[in-house]
C-alpha cells in the first residue's frame with residue numbers, strides 16, 4: 143500500500159475510533175451520541191486530509207486556529223464549504239479576514255475584541271455566532287476570560303446586537319490527574335448555569351465546547367456538546383501547541 147493510501151486508511155480508522163469513544167462516553171453518562179458534535183481541529187493539516195476526514199462526517203465541522211492558515215486553505219476547500227469555526231486566539235486586526243470564512247468564533251474572550259467585532263459586523267451588515275472562551279485552568283499560557291469575570295463579559299457582549307452568544311468554550315488543563323481536568327469542565331458548566339439563571343436577553347447557553355483528543359471522555363461526561371479533536375484523527379503535529387496558544391498579542 144502506498145503511503146498516501148495508508149494515511150487515508152488511518153484517518154478513516156481514526157474517525158471510527160473517535161465515534162466509538164463518543165458512543166461509549168455517552169452511554170456511560172446516559173447521553174445520546176447525537177448530542178455531541180465532533181469538530182475536526184485542523185491546524186497544520188493539509189486540505190486533502192481535511193477533506194477526507196470531513197467526507198466521513200454526517201455534519202462536517204472543522205476548526206482552525208490561525209487566520210492566515212484559514213485563508214490559505216479556504217479557497218481550496220470543496221464547495222459547499224463545511225461549517226467552519228475559529229478556535230484560536232483572535233487578534234482584532236484579523237477580524238475582517240476571519241469573518242469571510244467562519245460560521246462561529248469560539249474564542250471571544252475580551253470586550254475589546256467584541257467591540258471591534260460588532261463594529262465590523264455593522265459595516266458588513268452581518269451577524270455571527272460566538273462562544274465565550276473561559277480559562278478554566280487558570281494557566282497564564284492559555285487565553286480565555288477568567289472564570290470569575292465570565293458572567294460580566296457575557297452580559298456586556300450580549301448588548302452587541304450582531305453577536306449571538308451560543309455558549310462557552312474551554313481548553314482543559316493538560317494533566318494526568320483526571321480530577322483536575324474534570325474540575326475545569328465542571329467550572330465551565332457552573333458558569334453556564336450561572337448565566338442561564340440570569341436569563342440575559344439574546345444569550346443562549348446551549349453549546350459547551352470542551353474536550354480534545356486526550357480528555358474527550360471526561361468532557362462528554364460533564365456535558366460537552368462539541369469536542370475538538372486533532373491528534374486522534376490526524377496524528378501528532380510538528381509544531382508544539384504553544385505556537386498556537388502562546389502567541390503574543392500586541393494588537394489591542
Ligand SMILES: *Cc1c(COP(=O)(O)O)cnc(C)c1O
Pocket residue numbers: 183185207229230313354355356370371372373374386
Ligand atoms: C489543537 C486544538 C485542539 C485539538 O487538540 P488535540 O489534542 O490535537 O486533539 C482543540 N482545541 C484547540 C483550541 C486546539 O488548538
